Amino acid sequence: MTLLRVRDLSVTFETGDGTVNAVNGVDLAIGAGQSVAVVGESGSGKSQIMFAIMGLLARNGAAAGSVTFDGTELLGLDEGALNRIRSSQIAMIFQNPMTALNPYMRISHQMTEVLTLHKGMSRRAALAEAIGLLDAMEVPEAATRIGMYPHEFSGGMLQRVLIAMALLCRPRLLIADEPTTALDATVRGQIMRLLADVRARFGTTVILVTHDVGIVAGHCDEMVVLYGGRVMESGPVARIFAAPHHPYTRSLLDAVPRLDRDDERLRSIPGDPLGTNLLPAGCPFAARCPRVEERCHRERPASERPAPDRVVACHRPLEGVA
Amino acid sequence: MSAPLLSVRELGVTYRVRPGGSPPWARARALQAVRNVSFDLAPAETLGIVGESGSGKSSLARALIGTVPASRRQALWQGADLLAMGAEQRRPLRRDIQMIFQNPLGALDPRMTAGEIVAEALTTHERGLPRHEVRSRAAAMLERVGLLPEHMNRYPHEFSGGQCQRIGIARALIVGPRLVICDEPVSALDVSVQAQIVNLLQDLQRDLGLSLIFISHDLGVVKHIADRIMVFYLGRVLEHAAAGELVRAPRHPYTRALIAAAPVPDPAVERGRQATGLGGELPSPLAPPSGCVFRTRCPIVRDACADEVPAMREVGEDHVAACPYDAG
Numbered sequence: 330m331t332l333l334r335v336r337d338l339s340v341t342f343e344t345g346d347g348t349v350n351a352v353n354g355v356d357l358a359i360g361a362g363q364s365v366a367v368v369g370e371s372g373s374g375k376s377q378i379m380f381a382i383m384g385l386l387a388r389n390g391a392a393a394g395s396v397t398f399d400g401t402e403l404l405g406l407d408e409g410a411l412n413r414i415r416s417s418q419i420a421m422i423f424q425n426p427m428t429a430l431n432p433y434m435r436i437s438h439q440m441t442e443v444l445t446l447h448k449g450m451s452r453r454a455a456l457a458e459a460i461g462l463l464d465a466m467e468v469p470e471a472a473t474r475i476g477m478y479p480h481e482f483s484g485g486m487l488q489r490v491l492i493a494m495a496l497l498c499r500p501r502l503l504i505a506d507e508p509t510t511a512l513d514a515t516v517r518g519q520i521m522r523l524l525a526d527v528r529a530r531f532g533t534t535v536i537l538v539t540h541d542v543g544i545v546a547g548h549c550d551e552m553v554v555l556y557g558g559r560v561m562e563s564g565p566v567a568r569i570f571a572a573p574h575h576p577y578t579r580s581l582l583d584a585v586p587r588l589d590r591d592d593e594r595l596r597s598i599p600g601d602p603l604g605t606n607l608l609p610a611g612c613p614f615a616a617r618c619p620r621v622e623e624r625c626h627r628e629r630p631a632s633e634r635p636a637p638d639r640v641v642a643c644h645r646p647l648e649g650v651a
Numbered sequence: 652m653s654a655p656l657l658s659v660r661e662l663g664v665t666y667r668v669r670p671g672g673s674p675p676w677a678r679a680r681a682l683q684a685v686r687n688v689s690f691d692l693a694p695a696e697t698l699g700i701v702g703e704s705g706s707g708k709s710s711l712a713r714a715l716i717g718t719v720p721a722s723r724r725q726a727l728w729q730g731a732d733l734l735a736m737g738a739e740q741r742r743p744l745r746r747d748i749q750m751i752f753q754n755p756l757g758a759l760d761p762r763m764t765a766g767e768i769v770a771e772a773l774t775t776h777e778r779g780l781p782r783h784e785v786r787s788r789a790a791a792m793l794e795r796v797g798l799l800p801e802h803m804n805r806y807p808h809e810f811s812g813g814q815c816q817r818i819g820i821a822r823a824l825i826v827g828p829r830l831v832i833c834d835e836p837v838s839a840l841d842v843s844v845q846a847q848i849v850n851l852l853q854d855l856q857r858d859l860g861l862s863l864i865f866i867s868h869d870l871g872v873v874k875h876i877a878d879r880i881m882v883f884y885l886g887r888v889l890e891h892a893a894a895g896e897l898v899r900a901p902r903h904p905y906t907r908a909l910i911a912a913a914p915v916p917d918p919a920v921e922r923g924r925q926a927t928g929l930g931g932e933l934p935s936p937l938a939p940p941s942g943c944v945f946r947t948r949c950p951i952v953r954d955a956c957a958d959e960v961p962a963m964r965e966v967g968e969d970h971v972a973a974c975p976y977d978a979g
């Protein structure tokens with residue numbers, strides 16, 4: 330069953346310098362129970378897609394297209410109905426957990442408030458529930474630590490707290506926007522495993538937004554590769570890693586510095602990521618693409634389905650065997 | 652190895668800090684950011700330093716350029732004691748040792764053009780150069796780092812992160828340094844651009860015979876550029892070896908964990924790997940564990956680890972590790 334469907338989504342921002350085209354005609358279909366990585370470099374539009382889904386765009390932003398969650402259209406939904414879905418069915422966590430918390434309030438207060446307010450639980454029951462979830466997220470001595478303030482936790486521990494908080498209302502969809510980017514290497518893996526665990530235990534659908542293709546390999550089933558606010562390629566992680574169809578995906582995978590290889594030089598992609606003030610007529614990757622041909626600058630490649638589970642938007646896709 | 656350019660012995664850096672959230676009248680405490688670090692750096696050699704945030708990497712860099720005081724033993728620059736020098740004696744050294752920072756845009760003066768930024772660095776160290784020469788040398792340097800002539804007259808905010816880092820590199824190199832300390836120079840950049848900058852630094856290092864100290868939390872990046880790697884944890888060096896050897900045959904349990912935590916962009920490898928990974932978190936640098944600083948997270952910890960700081964032990968040729976037990 331498709332839990333979340335995004336059709337032809339565009340996000341624009343009106344600024345003093347003109348219109349910023351952050352997301353340009355994105356389609357996504359996310360099945361219930363899947364774990365999907367949305368991968369792209371900075372400014373590729375990853376976060377704005379998620380903010381559009383959540384109805385959290387900045388005031389100068391506008392979304393067009395369609396976002397349906399379990400059959401309900403979210404774009405243009407009135408605030409009250411949207412709030413009900415947001416507070417009970419979709420939760421989001423961010424790169425910097427500190428920004429999502431009130432620094433002057435104990436964790437206990439911030440966690441139980443959600444339950445007493447939205448679910449009408451007694452304070453006592455709410456506290457027990459919150460401690461239980463912290464415990465499940467492997468926060469040591471949860472019953473004691475729930476009485477502490479955010480600054481008394483390390484970054485990794487705070488991310489666990491946030492995941493626990495996100496799970497309070499048992500959402501069906503958890504969106505994690507760069508949840509490990511601010512964390513140290515040895516803690517990053519812990520959080521990724523925890524997210525996998527959440528999916529297994531609570532059946533939560535997980536969208537992982539990340540610029541780090543490396544962490545996708547071990548932790549997600551499906552992936553969507555964005556560039557310049559458009560989907561370049563999507564499909565099962567194992568198949569894309571084995572044989573990417575899109576030249577950008579190939580270049581991105583090649584650019585990752587690897588410990589298990591002895592390359593003399595890193596393989597870089599020439600040039601810079603696309604600025605969002607320009608909306609190229611052709612393929613957004615054309616200026617940096619090793620396979621570019623004349624037509625790529627003129628005509629935008631349409632999304633094709635080389636296989637039932639794969640999508641690629643390129644005039645000269647790489648042949649795959651997988 | 653030829654005579655070292657820089658020779659550091661038992662260097663330490665201590666800050667006086669008030670712990671976060673403590674009231675203003677609380678006594679400041681000593682935070683030992685770097686403890687007992689020793690290494691030699693040869694001319695034209697690249698030393699990589701890896702460690703998690705707060706492990707003391709940047710403090711070491713700052714102590715070397717003299718912006719934070721080091722509790723010494725010694726840091727010899729071509730035989731002269733860096734730490735004992737006054738500001739006046741250090742002046743010529745400011746040219747020999749240059750630095751490149753993490754936040755490329757923040758490190759550049761927003762009111763100056765790229766050309767002016769690079770030119771200013773040059774004129775600070777070579778007063779009285781004719782203007783046309785300053786300009787042509789700045790232009791040549793900007794071109795050398797991969798920028799175009801028309802970029803000379805643009806302001807920092809008009810550049811991408813990668814381009815800003817190129818300007819930072821040009822500014823550091825125009826004065827002809829012997830050593831460039833790069834503190835997380837690519838961590839703010841996208842992976843595709845990261846590779847460009849690492850390759851550029853590598854080329855410049857070779858062409859100009861520079862020594863580099865390359866600091867990063869990303870072992871994958873460091874491995875590509877460094878000849879030797881030092882692994883930091885809570886202010887201490889836990890392992891030090893040639894880059895290839897350190898990655899192929901790590902001996903300290905922490906280095907092993909770091910390597911195990913580095914994701915491999917290959918689902919077949921990742922899924923086959925058993926989920927080892929370290930538990931726990933970095934202890935507070937204000938209250939580091941007694942004995943071995945790594946013991947609270949170490950998979951092979953023993954009782955004795957709490958008693959004594961393990962000495963650096965020779966574990967291979969030019970390879971030392973601060974653990975008496977073989978993690979083998």
Ligand SMILES: Nc1ncnc2c1ncn2[C@@H]1O[C@H](COP(=O)(O)OP(=O)(O)OP(=O)(O)O)[C@@H](O)[C@H]1O
Pocket residue numbers: 342343344349350351352369370371372373374375376377378387388389390540605
């Ligand atoms: N309020 C706003 N006004 C104008 N432009 C905006 C606004 N918010 C976002 N943008 C622009 O939209 C584009 C896409 O942004 P988005 O945050 O989705 O990128 P991202 O892929 O999440 O990048 P990162 O990896 O840096 O988080 C960027 O160019 C960004 O500058």
Ligand code: SF4
Pocket residue numbers: 575576577612613614615616618619620621622625630642643644645646
């Ligand atoms: S459409 Fe052309 S420019 Fe774009 S990725 Fe394909 S080959 Fe490259």
Ligand SMILES: [Mg+2]
Pocket residue numbers: 375376377506
């Ligand atoms: Mg983002």
